[in-house]
Amino acid sequence: MEKNNLSRSTTMNGLPWILPAFVFVAGLIYYSIFYTFKLSTLDWNGLDPIQITVGMSNYDKAFSDWIFWKAIKNTAVFFLVTFFIQNLLGFIFAAILHSNVKLATLHKCLIFIPTILAPATMAPVFRLLFSPQGMLQDLSDTLHLGITVDWLAQPDSALYILMMVTIWQFTGMSFILYYAAMSQIDKEMLEASHLDGAGKFRTLLSIVLPNCKSTTVSLAMLGIIGSLKTFDVPYLITTGGPNHATEFLGTYIFKQGIRQSHLGYAAAISVLLLVLAICGAILINRMNKGGDK
Secondary structure, eight states: OOHHHHHHHHHHHHHHHHHHHHHHIIIIIIIHHHHHHHHTTTEESSOOSOOOOOTTHHHHHTTTOHHHHHHHHHHHHHHHHHHHHHHHHHHHHHHHHOOTTTTTHHHHHHHHHHHSOOOHHHHHHHHHHTTTTTTHHHHHHTTOOOOOOOGOOHHHHHHHHHHHHHHHHHHHHEEEEEEEHHHHHHHHHHHHHHHHHOOHHHHIIIIIITTTHHHHHHHHHHHHHHHHHHHHHHHHTTTSSSSTTOOOHHHHHHHHIISSOHHHHHHHHHHHHHHHHHHHHHHHHHHHHHHOO
């Protein structure tokens, strides 16, 4: 009886501490989700007092919209390329800096600095760098290479430029997480592998990489969610062009909701984005659990 009273007392004492966070989450985040779903059933420009209910028509429109599918394709390619390259680089940098490297602190800062730069400040630099009147074009003219730098205006290359910018920016995040994960590996395990005759590369693949699996899974979840809601870099550098070659769900939602005042359609795409993000996170989590069995 005393244990039950103690348990209830502990629960009641803890309730005031979690109540503000619960109210914030339930009142702001979940309410916003349900309100967005409600908007997705309307044909409304956001200003007109008349709201026309159209049911699931906005979702039907999305499924038949080639730009919507183009944005999903761009997102998938963007995630696969950036996730593989930036995590590979982050893992390699973390492994190198765990060895005896001179000026290790300086190297850590140089790798991580791009992560904290605001896209609004770096996007104009990259836009100028890859423009026909930019620095790369000046370098090509100076060296008489005969190369015309108009890659942001070409549908085949613009998306890869954005991938390169993203990899440059977020490799530092992968590096810092892998570096922290490697710091938690038992040193006796590493010493045992050396005593067994395993070389550095073998130790890296057989000991270090498996012990960083949870970090890789976390980065995969963050990568899927981040790719789905990518907006700032594509919008600031290419605005989704040319010919929607760099269109993402975030940029398309902005154009439909803000520029063209199709608030209901933009809300429908937002709901689909949320569903895709949840499904992606669940898929990665289940793959991780399946690999542990």
